[in-house]
Amino acid sequence: MRITYRMMTSRYSNNLNNLSVDLDKLNTQVATGRKYARTSEDVSSAVRGYQIRRNLSKVEGYQDNIKHADAFLTNSESTVGQIESSLAEATDKILQGMNGTQSEDTRKIIATELRTIQSQLLETLNTSTSGVYLFGGSNNEKPFVVVNDKLQYNGTNLDDLNEGTPAEIELLESLKKDSLYVDIGLGVSFDQTSGEVERNSVFNYSVPGVNFVGNGINSTTVSGEDVSNNLYDLLGRIATEFEKPEGDYSFDTVDSLYGLYQSNSQKTFQTTTEIGAKTQYLEFMTNRYETQNFNLEKRQTQVEGVDAAYTYIAFQSQKVAYSAALQMGQSVVQQSVFDYMR
CATH class of the missing domain: 1.20.1330.10 (f41 fragment of flagellin, N-terminal domain)
Structure with a gap:
């Protein structure tokens, strides 16, 4: 099956968006020290956290x-x-x-x-x-x-x-x-x-x-x-x-x-x-x-908080992955254009 330019860019765009979402989530956790920003992200922890608050x-x-x-x-x-x-x-x-x-x-x-x-x-x-x-x-x-x-x-x-x-x-x-x-x-x-x-x-x-x-x-x-x-x-x-x-x-x-x-x-x-x-x-x-x-x-920290060291390392790793994806994307997109022109 032939992989078209549209399929490749769509798959790449989805993966890049997922990386961006995860990076943003980790960035928020590092900045706030909380596991979640919205109740819907972790209902069980949010309920317990509310009781503690x-x-x-x-x-x-x-x-x-x-x-x-x-x-x-x-x-x-x-x-x-x-x-x-x-x-x-x-x-x-x-x-x-x-x-x-x-x-x-x-x-x-x-x-x-x-x-x-x-x-x-x-x-x-x-x-x-x-x-x-x-x-x-x-x-x-x-x-x-x-x-x-x-x-x-x-x-x-x-x-x-x-x-x-x-x-x-x-x-x-x-x-x-x-x-x-x-x-x-x-x-x-x-x-x-x-x-x-x-x-x-x-x-x-x-x-x-x-x-x-x-x-x-x-x-x-x-x-x-x-x-x-x-x-x-x-x-x-x-x-x-x-x-x-x-x-x-x-x-x-x-x-x-x-x-x-x-x-x-x-x-x-x-x-x-x-x-x-x-x-x-x-x-x-x-x-x-x-x-x-x-x-x-x-107890509130245990329920709502994150492991600061682990989260920071995960955040840095996600930044590296996101940067690598951007660089690879430039190469993939450029190569696909040349293939399409042939």
Whole structure:
């Protein structure tokens, strides 16, 4: 059978196109490091790769949430440290005022200093970051305000938050639980009855101020008087006692108030410990997700990636083959033309 010029050029053109397609595919693999550019090229690997990418996206979201919560806790811990410093300074002033050698005028000066610390304490309690109050729970307004010389938290007088009636207990518990939550991969679930998110399935990264400032009243510290348990009002009450004239001033009253103040101040140190525990847990979760992310990326490379060395060698070999085909084609086409002219 006679091989015509058209048959030869057609066969050569097809072979050259196949070489070109393979060369382009290898070039893409070398450039991207991926086995395929379209899902249709490897459906099985593409499906597995999609699942891995989805898991990677989830992990990335959890990591972002952890960073946000960790930054918030860092600011909270720093601010609680400032509160502790203010309370320690107030302690020194109170002990100084309780010294029996102090005059009436000196005690009044100390009372003024205590009220200054009181104002600083209120300002610190209302510290915010990025428009969110550190100790206000989900409230987007100042959580601590003074109304009629009494401290309020999220619109409720702290003196009224006693653990007496069921209604008072329920209100106090709701304020203590009103925190900020974030999903860090604990498996978010919802209460089937209320439809609300289960608190154990998300991470609580805020500390409501009512938990450490104090609430309710104490009827036993000073005889015949209901003394506020919260640190702000308690400092004001001590300052008021220091401001009294010599005949009305009572060392025993200040001593009793100071004992209550010292007892309630311990809650701030407990809060620091609580924040530290939450921060450690976030560190644990961070390490866990870093390991998970590494394993997922490794698996993604196995599913979607190519062997770089093998692919590069194959690409270079294909380039040589393609160049040789072009050179041979010039010779074949030229010879065929001469044959055709005969």
